[in-house]
Amino acid sequence: QSVLTQPPSVSGAPGQRITISCTGSSSNIGAGYDVHWYQQLPGTAPKLLIYGNSNRPSGVPDRFSGSKSGTSASLAITGLQAEDEADYYCQSYDSNLSVLYVFGTGTKVTVL
């Protein structure tokens, strides 16, 4: 069971801006721990999109951006493209002893 909650689905038309929320608690995001974001295309391994709340690895387009506030984080995708249709997961450290790192529930992005 995940402790980071994401909306099951988000959709948008090509060119639009969408955001995906990631809601945590005082044991993870709210405690100040970093949030990372991954994109998973069907049948492939996840790809790191954002690390340390708002940093993009080399090669990730600047259409992707991340932010964090309080017990939540967000991933924004501007200029939505057909190739952005994928599952997206947030991730953070959790001070709960049962697990070191937790992933979000995942969000399916559909490009209309």
Add this chain to the structure above:
Amino acid sequence: QVQLVESGGGLVKPGGSLRLSCAASGFAFSDYYMSWIRQAPGKGLEWISLISHSGPDTIYYADSVKGRFTISRDNAKNSLYLQMDSLRAEDTAVYYCARDIGSVATTGAYDYWGQGALVTVSS
């Protein structure tokens, strides 16, 4: 280029064992923390284990696998392992090895992933 290649997946009966391997290339393997992350069919990602760059001094497990799974590495062979014992049906998943983006310290961000190894636990 950085590559992670898992092997060792397959079909195993409940209560059985399996050992996954992850062969790393294209980077200084001994400098990086490594983890195993799994994904049950049609489900989300689940972090299950981490090992420090130098080996057994720092190892963590999720409660869901603690006492049944053992992570290890051989830096001389650029390889990561996951010994899985007492397997259950709920362990059925694709298992990924992943490299932590931080060198000599864990950040929890994984910048390179293997292609995944499917483990199916069924009688």
